[in-house]
Amino acid sequence: MSLNKIVAECTEWFTDPDFTRLRALRDGSPPMRMIGLFPVYTPEEVVMATGLLPVHLYGGGTMVEIDHADSRLQSFVCSISRTTFELGLTNRLDAFEGMLFPSICDVSRNMSGLWRRNFPGRVAEFIHFPENLTSAHSVPYLKHELKRLEEVLSKVSGKKPTDADYHRVFDLLNRHRRAMDEIYAARAAAPWNVPLVEAYPILRAGGMMPREQHLPMMEEALATWRARQNKAQDRIRVIVEGSFCEQPSVELLQTIEEAGCYVLNDDLLLGQRWFTEPLPLEGDPLEALARHIMEHCVPSAVHHPGPLGRGAALVQKARAVHADGVLFCMAKFCEPALYDYALLKRAVEAENIPHLAFEFEEKMGTFESARTQLETFVESILLFS
Amino acid sequence: MGDYIYKHQGTGRDLQKDMLGDWFDRLSAAPAKGEPVAYLFISGNIAELLTQFGFHLVYPEVTALQCGIKKTAGQYILKAEELGYSSDVCGYVKNDIGLLHSGNASPMGTLPPPSLLVCNYSGCRTYVKWFEALAEFYKAPLVMLDVPYKREDMLDPGDVQYVVGQLHELVELCERMTGKKFDMDRFRSDLTETALAEDYWVKILNSSRLVPSPFDAYFEAVFFMAPLYVLRGHPDCLKYYKAAWGEIEERIEHGIGPVAEERFRVVVEGPPPWPHFRSFWEMFKKWGVVAVASTYSKVGGLYDQGVRHDPARPFESMAEYCIDCYTNWNLGLRRDLMRRYCEDFHADGMVIHSVKSCRSFSVGQADTREVFSKEYHIPTLFLESDLADPRYFSAAQLRNRIDAFFEGLEHRKLVGAPHAGVTP
Numbered sequence: 183m184s185l186n187k188i189v190a191e192c193t194e195w196f197t198d199p200d201f202t203r204l205r206a207l208r209d210g211s212p213p214m215r216m217i218g219l220f221p222v223y224t225p226e227e228v229v230m231a232t233g234l235l236p237v238h239l240y241g242g243g244t245m246v247e248i249d250h251a252d253s254r255l256q257s258f259v260c261s262i263s264r265t266t267f268e269l270g271l272t273n274r275l276d277a278f279e280g281m282l283f284p285s286i287c288d289v290s291r292n293m294s295g296l297w298r299r300n301f302p303g304r305v306a307e308f309i310h311f312p313e314n315l316t317s318a319h320s321v322p323y324l325k326h327e328l329k330r331l332e333e334v335l336s337k338v339s340g341k342k343p344t345d346a347d348y349h350r351v352f353d354l355l356n357r358h359r360r361a362m363d364e365i366y367a368a369r370a371a372a373p374w375n376v377p378l379v380e381a382y383p384i385l386r387a388g389g390m391m392p393r394e395q396h397l398p399m400m401e402e403a404l405a406t407w408r409a410r411q412n413k414a415q416d417r418i419r420v421i422v423e424g425s426f427c428e429q430p431s432v433e434l435l436q437t438i439e440e441a442g443c444y445v446l447n448d449d450l451l452l453g454q455r456w457f458t459e460p461l462p463l464e465g466d467p468l469e470a471l472a473r474h475i476m477e478h479c480v481p482s483a484v485h486h487p488g489p490l491g492r493g494a495a496l497v498q499k500a501r502a503v504h505a506d507g508v509l510f511c512m513a514k515f516c517e518p519a520l521y522d523y524a525l526l527k528r529a530v531e532a533e534n535i536p537h538l539a540f541e542f543e544e545k546m547g548t549f550e551s552a553r554t555q556l557e558t559f560v561e562s563i564l565l566f567s
Numbered sequence: 568m569g570d571y572i573y574k575h576q577g578t579g580r581d582l583q584k585d586m587l588g589d590w591f592d593r594l595s596a597a598p599a600k601g602e603p604v605a606y607l608f609i610s611g612n613i614a615e616l617l618t619q620f621g622f623h624l625v626y627p628e629v630t631a632l633q634c635g636i637k638k639t640a641g642q643y644i645l646k647a648e649e650l651g652y653s654s655d656v657c658g659y660v661k662n663d664i665g666l667l668h669s670g671n672a673s674p675m676g677t678l679p680p681p682s683l684l685v686c687n688y689s690g691c692r693t694y695v696k697w698f699e700a701l702a703e704f705y706k707a708p709l710v711m712l713d714v715p716y717k718r719e720d721m722l723d724p725g726d727v728q729y730v731v732g733q734l735h736e737l738v739e740l741c742e743r744m745t746g747k748k749f750d751m752d753r754f755r756s757d758l759t760e761t762a763l764a765e766d767y768w769v770k771i772l773n774s775s776r777l778v779p780s781p782f783d784a785y786f787e788a789v790f791f792m793a794p795l796y797v798l799r800g801h802p803d804c805l806k807y808y809k810a811a812w813g814e815i816e817e818r819i820e821h822g823i824g825p826v827a828e829e830r831f832r833v834v835v836e837g838p839p840p841w842p843h844f845r846s847f848w849e850m851f852k853k854w855g856v857v858a859v860a861s862t863y864s865k866v867g868g869l870y871d872q873g874v875r876h877d878p879a880r881p882f883e884s885m886a887e888y889c890i891d892c893y894t895n896w897n898l899g900l901r902r903d904l905m906r907r908y909c910e911d912f913h914a915d916g917m918v919i920h921s922v923k924s925c926r927s928f929s930v931g932q933a934d935t936r937e938v939f940s941k942e943y944h945i946p947t948l949f950l951e952s953d954l955a956d957p958r959y960f961s962a963a964q965l966r967n968r969i970d971a972f973f974e975g976l977e978h979r980k981l982v983g984a985p986h987a988g989v990t991p
Contacts, residue, residue: 254934256951258655258923263930288692291716292930295898299934307718308897312729313688313695314713319732323715326725486695486711491703515655517926521696524651524664525703 185406188399189380192387193432199245199274204237204390208277214392215339217305218281220266220290221427222484223453224309227461227471228328230351230393231343232335234279238389238454240429241265243544246272254296260515261543262428263289270301279338280305282331286427286484287518307334311475313486324472332468348467356460358393361400363455366447368407370503373419373444375410379436382450386429389454418506418563421499422448424523426482428513430542437549438509441556442564446503452482483518492522493529500535506563509556510539536563573821575814579791582810586794586803591676597623603682603745606701609796609867611689611714611889615757615876616734618800619750620741625681626797627697630673631659631955634666635841637674641957657924658955660697667704680705683744685737687712690866690894691927710737714889717896722887730886755878758885760805762877765870767808768795772871774815775859776912779829781818784912785858786848787825789839796867830855831976833948834908836862836935837920837928842957850966851918854973858918860908862901865893872904898931902938909945915976916946922954946979948972 183191195203207214216235219226226236242248242265250271251264269275280301283294285308297306310327312320336342362385369376384403388396422438426449438445459478462470481487481495500508508530512519523539530537538559540552597604605622607613614624634640635658643665644658650668652661671678684707688694695711702709712733715726738749771791775784782788791811798804818824833851835858840847851858868874874891877884893901909917917939921929932949939947950968953959 254937256921256923256929256933259926259930285692285716288925288927289930291692292898292926294718295901295931296934298897298899299902299938308716310715310718312713313686314711314733316710317713317733317736319729319736320713323713323725323729326729327715330725483696486699489702489709491699493703517656517693518696520653520656521660521693521700523653524647525700527651528703 183399183402185380185403188403189383192399193383195387195390196240196383197243197245199242199269201274201277205277207235207392216278217335217338218275218278219389219453220281220283220293221262221453222284222286222482223456223475223479224282224284225328225331225471225475227348227351227355228331229282229335230355231347231467232332233339233341233343234335235392237278238451239266239269239275239281240386240451241544242269243429244431244547246274254300258515259289260428260513261545262513263293265544267293267296270297278304280307283308284484285310289517305334305338307331311485315476315486315488321469321472321476324475325468328468328472345467348471349463352461352463352467352471354393354397356463358388358397358400359455359457360460361397361404362388365400365404365407366455368404370446372410372412372414373446374412374414376407378439378445378448379432382432382435385451385454389451416564417442417444418560419444419446419504420507420509421446421503421505422450422509422511423496423526424483424510424512424516424519425450425542426452426484426519428516428544430511430513431544431546434511434542434546434549434552437553438511438556441553442560443509443556446505447499449482452480456480483522491525491529493526493532496526497529497533497535500530505535507536507538507559509559510537512539512541514541514543573817573823575810575817576823578814579787579811582807583790583793586798586807587675589803590797590801594623594625594679595676597679604679605683605685606681606698607685607687608689608691608694610691610892610894611687612796612799612867613685613687613712613734613737613885613889614799615754615761616738616885617685617741619753619757620745620747622683622741622745623679624797624800625678627663627701628659629793629797630666630675630678631662632841633675634662634673635955635957636844638842638957639674640842640955643669644956655923657693657697658953659924660693660700662955663697664700664704667701681707683707684709685712686710687714687889689714689889689892690716690896691925693925693927710740712737712889714895717890717900719897720900722890726890727883727886730889731882734882734885751881754881757800758876758878758881760802761799762875764795764799764805764808765868765875767805767812768792769871770812771808771815772860772864774819775857777819778832778913779822779824780832780857780859781815781824783825783858784864785835785839785861786851788858788861788864792864792867825857826852826855828855829857831916831973832857832859832912832914833916833918834858834860834905834912834914835918835920836905836932838863838866838922838925838954839920840922840952840960841954843952843960843962846962847965850969854969856973859912859914862893862905868892869896894927898935901931902935905935905939906943906945909943914945915980916948916972918948918950921949921951923951923959924954924956946972946976
C-alpha cells in the first residue's frame with residue numbers, strides 16, 4: 183500500500199463520527215467487542231488480554247457539534263470531555279461495551295461518574311494510578327487495581343486471561359510501541375522526510391484498530407520515509423509539549439510545520455507511547471505491568487514526576503534532538519498542562535531555550551492567530567538566535 | 568437576637584476567630600523557634616499524626632480562602648498569572664503562589680516556609696500540581712500521600728490498607744526528620760479528643776433537622792467547621808466544639824435561628840464565593856433562606872455519615888477518614904447524599920453553586936441539576952461564580968436568578984406543593 187493510501191485509510195479511522203470501521207469489526211465474524219479509553223494512558227494491556235479491543239478515544243474533534251453535552255458540562259470544562267460525552271449522548275459510542283477513565287485529572291475522574299449515570303449497563307471504570315513513587319505499597323496496590331479491572335472486563339468478555347495471554351499481548355504491544363518509537367527516531371533524524379502531518383494520522387489510528395493489523399502499516403510507512411531523500415529546508419527545530427490529552431487538529435499541526443518548524447518530538451498521543459522500556463515477557467504479568475507503570479512511564483503532566491520535577495526531563499528532551507525551541511501547545515482548560523506550563527517555562531528559560539505558548543481547542547477552525555505567532559517565533563530564532 | 572440576655576450567642580464565630588488567630592501567631596513564630604512546619608490539605612488531613620512530632624500545620628487552602636474573604640485574593644491571583652499561571656486554573660492555587668511571591672504576608676499573619684510538604688490529595692488532583700509547584704518554589708521535600716478515589720459505594724479494603732501502609736511510612740520519615748519517636752499513646756489520646764469533637768460537630772449539623780433550624784449548615788457551618796479542619800491534634804479543637812454546641816443548645820432552647828423568620832429551607836452544593844461571601848449570603852437572607860445541609864461542610868470529612876477517628880483503630884480509621892471526604896466520593900454517592908439531605912432535613916429545594924476553580928466539585932453538577940429537577944422533582948437553582956477569583960462574581964446576575972428561584976418557590980408553597988424529595 184502506498185504511503186498516501188495508508189495515511190488516507192488511517193485518517194478515516196479517526197475522522198468518522200460514526201466509527202463505521204469499528205462497527206464493522208463489532209458486527210464481523212467473530213464479532214470484536216471493544217472498550218473506549220479516555221486519555222492519557224489506560225492499561226490497554228488488560229483490555230486486550232481479556233479479549234477486548236482497546237480504542238483510544240480523543241473526543242469528537244471537529245466531527246460533532248456539542249448540542250446535548252452542554253447542558254451537562256459547563257463551558258469551562260475542556261472540549262475533549264464535552265465532545266466525548268456528546269459522542270455518548272448521541273449514541274455514537276453504542277458499539278462500545280463501555281469506557282475507562284484514568285486518574286489524570288478531576289474532569290476525567292468525574293466523567294466516570296457521569297458515564298455511569300447516563301449509560302447504565304455499560305462499563306464505566308475509573309482507574310487509580312498511585313502517585314506515591316517512594317512507597318513500598320504502590321506496586322502491590324496498583325496490581326490490586328489492575329486485577330479489579332481485569333475482573334470487570336472479564337465479566338464483559340467472558341474471558342479470564344492466563345499469564346500466556348498477557349505475555350502475548352505484552353509482546354504485541356512492545357512491537358507496536360517499538361515501531362512508533364522508530365517513527366519518532368526517523369523524524370528526529372530527518373524531519374524533512376517524515377512530516378508530522380503524515381506520521382500523526384498513522385500513529386493515531388494505531389490506537390483504534392487492532393494492533394496486529396496496524397503494525398504492518400507502520401512498518402510500510404517507515405520503509406517509505408527511510409527511503410526518501412527530501413532536502414532539508416530552512417526551518418527551526420522544535421519539540422511540542424502540552425498536547426498529551428486533547429489533540430490539536432491535523433490542520434493545526436500542519437500550520438506549525440508550514441510556519442517553518444520541524445517537529446522533532448512531541449507529547450501527542452502520549453498514552454500510546456507510555457513506556458520507556460519494553461514490558462517483560464515473563465513472571466507475574468499484572469505485577470510486572472504495575473511495576474512498569476510506576477517505574478518506566480514517560481514523564482508527563484498527569485503523573486507525579488518525583489523530586490526532580492518535570493523541568494529537567496523537558497530540557498533533556500529538547501537537548502536530545504538539538505531543538506531550537508519548545509512550543510507549548512496546550513488545550514484550553516486543560517489543567518495538568520496549564521499548571522505544568524508555569525514550571526516548565528521556568529526550566530526552559532533557565533537553560534536559555536526559546537519557547538512559545540499558545541492554546542488550542544479541538545474544534546478550532548481558524549489558525550491565523552497561531553500562524554502569526556508561530557511565524558514570528560520562527561523568524562526570531564532564524565534571524566536573531 | 569438580643570445577645571445581651573444570652574450567655575453563649577456569638578461563641579461559635581468569635582471563639583473560632585480567636586483560636587485561628589492564636590494558630591496563626593504560633594505559625595508566624597515557628598521559624599524563629601526553629602520548630603518544623605508541615606503543609607498539607609484539609610480533605611483527609613492527618614493532623615494528629617504530624618502534630619505529635621512537633622510540626623506546626625499550614626493549610627494553603629485556608630490561607631487562600633482567608634485572602635478571599637479579606638478581599639486580598641485578587642492581587643495574588645494576578646501575581647500568579649504574571650508568573651505564567653492561566654486564567655483558567657484554580658484561584659486557590661494562584662492565590663497561594665501569588666502570596667508566596669509577594670513575601671507570604673497573609674492577612675492573618677506571615678506564613679512560615681515548609682519543612683515538609685505532605686500532599687494528602689483526597690478528592691482533588693489539583694492538589695498534586697499545587698504541591699509540585701510549592702516543592703519547586705520552596706525547595707522543600709514533598710511526600711505524596713496517595714488516597715484512592717472512592718470508586719464504588721463501599722470502602723475497598725485494599726484502598727484502606729494502601730493508605731495505612733503509607734501512613735506507617737510517613738511516621739518513619741517524621742521520626743528521621745525530627746529525631747522523635749512515634750508515641751502511640753499520644754496518637755490514641757489525640758484521636759480520642761478528635762472523635763469527641765467530631766461527635767459535637769455532628770450534633771451541631773443535625774440540629775438543622777429542626778424546623779425552624781437553629782443553625783445555617785452552609786453560611787455558618789463554613790466558620791464552625793474551621794477548628795475541626797485546622798486544629799485537630801490541638802487541645803483547642805475539642806474545647807471549641809463544646810462551646811459551640813453550647814451556643815446551639817441555647818438557640819434551640821430559645822428558638823433562635825440564623826434568620827429572623829425561616830421561610831425556605833435549602834440544601835447547598837458547592838463552595839462559597841469567598842471574596843463576596845457576605846453579599847452572597849445576604850441574597851439568600853432577604854428571602855428568609857436557611858441552608859439546612861451542605862456538601863461543602865463535608866469536604867473535610869463526612870462525619871455525619873458515620874466517619875470517625877477511632878483510637879482503637881488509629882491508622883485504619885485515619886485511612887478511612889482520608890478516603891471518606893466528600894469530593895473523594897464518586898458522583899453517585901454524592902447525588903444520593905444530597906437527595907437524603909433534601910428528604911431528611913425537609914428542604915424546599917437545592918442550590919448548586921458551581922465554581923470554575925474547582926472541577927472536582929463542579930464537573931457533574933450540571934448533570935446533578937438535571938437529575939434533581941427532572942427525576943427527583945426537587946426545585947434546583949444553579950448558580951455560577953468562583954470560590955477565589957473575585958472577577959467571576961456577577962452580583963446582579965446572581966441576584967436575579969436567586970430572586971426568580973425563591974419567587975417560584977413561594978408560589979409553590981402557596982399552591983401547597985410538597986417538600987423537596989417527596990416525589991409528587
